[in-house]
Amino acid sequence: MDENGAVQRKDISVLAKTDYVIGRDGNFGPEAVAHLYILENDLHTKPFALAHNVYVKDRSLVSQSMSELADEMIDKSRSNDCYKLVLTSPYEQKHVHHACRAMKSNDRAVFHEQGILFRLAFDGAPEHGSLPPGTKFFIEDDGKEVARARLYFLGSPDKPFGFMEDVFVDEAYRSKGYGKKVLAALIDEAKQNTGELIATSRHGRDMVHGLYRRLGFQDYGLEFRIDF
Secondary structure, rough: OOHOOOOOOEEEOEEEEEEEEEEEEEEEEEEEEEEEEEOOOOOOOEEEEEEEEEEEOOOHHHHHHHHHHHHHHHHHHOOOOOOOEEEEEEEEHHHHHHHHOOOOOOEEEEEEEEEEEEEEEEOOOOOOOOOEEEEEEEEEOOEEEEOOOOOOEEEEOOOEEEEEEEEEEEEHOOOHHHHHHHHHHHHHHHHHOEEEEEEEEOOOOOHHHHHHHHHOEEEEEEEEEEEO
């Protein structure tokens, strides 16, 4: 194990952020909002897109609003050559979940419900002049990557949050504490720079979900996905 299993770091990038706003109702704000991030992943030649903080005010118009938002986000994801679009939504946004499940194109589902959204809240939310770069945390054994996780800093400098993605431990190295070691470094970095950390995980990954809960994460919502 390289350097006794030391956790190494590598900068990763948030390539773009786009805010989508649909309609305005006088002084009462927008009818619907979504924030779309284009994120680098060094395992893929293509980036991926994350839609977070999707909000629809008028539940009677949720299908129309979500359809308009989805069209915009899908076009943006494709124009950036993304391999997937992930949409996260808290449990309280049940009308958004219903709209995602009901959305069809040529009689085929647009979004597929893939997993659970987890959230870990920290005390305080540090403000930054600008958001720091994202970080990939990893452990190598003789040059082979055996454990990893990525942390992206998203939101705005005055209200940043962290997004944890691509948590992985090689099957031959599991139950040895490498995953916990990588995640401990990631969570410490997120705590120093954000007010909260979110993560997603596919349905059925009960061991991973159990680890997240032991680390303090709470079940917070659902993850939907489109593959391109």
